[in-house]
Amino acid sequence: MNPESAQSQEKIRFEEITKKFGRVVAIDDISFSVHDGEILALVGDNGAGKSTLMNVLCGIHEPTSGKYFYEGESVRFASPNEARDCGIETVYQDLALMDDLDVATNIFLGKFPMRFSFGPFNIIDWDTAYAQAAELLEGQLNQAIDPKTEVEFLSGGQRQLVAIARSLAFDPDVLVLDEPTSALSVAGTELVYDTIETLQDKGQTQIIVSHNFEEVISVADRIVVLYQGNVADIVDADAVTRGELSDMIKTGKSAAELKAD
Numbered sequence: 001m002n003p004e005s006a007q008s009q010e011k012i013r014f015e016e017i018t019k020k021f022g023r024v025v026a027i028d029d030i031s032f033s034v035h036d037g038e039i040l041a042l043v044g045d046n047g048a049g050k051s052t053l054m055n056v057l058c059g060i061h062e063p064t065s066g067k068y069f070y071e072g073e074s075v076r077f078a079s080p081n082e083a084r085d086c087g088i089e090t091v092y093q094d095l096a097l098m099d100d101l102d103v104a105t106n107i108f109l110g111k112f113p114m115r116f117s118f119g120p121f122n123i124i125d126w127d128t129a130y131a132q133a134a135e136l137l138e139g140q141l142n143q144a145i146d147p148k149t150e151v152e153f154l155s156g157g158q159r160q161l162v163a164i165a166r167s168l169a170f171d172p173d174v175l176v177l178d179e180p181t182s183a184l185s186v187a188g189t190e191l192v193y194d195t196i197e198t199l200q201d202k203g204q205t206q207i208i209v210s211h212n213f214e215e216v217i218s219v220a221d222r223i224v225v226l227y228q229g230n231v232a233d234i235v236d237a238d239a240v241t242r243g244e245l246s247d248m249i250k251t252g253k254s255a256a257e258l259k260a261d
């Protein structure tokens with residue numbers, strides 16, 4: 001690939017991003033790009049800096065120094081809403097769903113389609129809400145979950161899909177999945193990874209934050225390995241073994257350094 005075409009495929013670029021919390025350097029001079037349509041996995045041990053970097057991207061933290069770019073333009077999000085307005089949507093690991101409300105209500109909470117809106121008088125267009133929820137779940141995620149089911153009756157995997165559908169309702173350009181399977185059974189994990197692959201087929205750019213490298217290696221295009229706030233290496237997922245990835249996460253060495261050992 002020549003440099004120009006690589007440039008045109010770049011969705012996000014981090015350039016020398018550092019974030020300090022007092023004397024703790026959570027991420028240190030991090031630079032890499034996320035390409036349009038790829039699944040990029042961000043892996044690393046506890047405390048490696050994964051959440052901090054994503055919180056910078058999503059407008060939760062301001063970087064101490066460095067820049068990040070969205071489609072080539074330097075951006076600086078002051079809040080998650082600003083990141084959302086730009087097209088970056090995060091699905092958080094705590095799922096943040098309301099158990100006693102149904103699937104469609106959870107998906108559209110705070111952004112219902114309106115049938116009538118005049119001053120303080122707003123009437124939700126429930127028919128449209130249920131139809132759009134079904135379209136998101138079945139049309140986009142290939143999952144036949146009834147939008148009228150209360151969330152408390154769903155499996156863990158289905159709940160995670162509802163959380164993903166909730167993010168997709170914002171029509172994001174980039175979906176950030178923060179530990180999407182950490183609370184799930186084997187079946188739930190499979191469901192979520194099937195969904196991630198379905199979205200990949202539709203060209204959705206996805207960043208998966210995970211400490212479970214065994215899982216992401218099978219679905220990611222590229223893997224960024226963080227170690228103590230630094231990038232240990234960036235590897236193509238099909239060019240690295242589980243053993244190598246494990247060693248990189250544990251030692252902070254690059255694939256080349258491990259081979260030279």
Ligand SMILES: Nc1ncnc2c1ncn2[C@@H]1O[C@H](COP(=O)(O)OP(=O)(O)OP(=O)(O)O)[C@@H](O)[C@H]1O
Pocket residue numbers: 021024025026027044045046047048049050051052053211
């Ligand atoms: N708000 C904060 N205040 C102080 N230190 C923080 C804060 N957030 C993160 N840190 C520190 O920054 C470093 C990186 O933490 P971070 O949560 O980004 O790592 P992580 O890779 O996401 O880890 P985990 O998988 O455990 O969530 C750690 O040393 C952590 O203690």
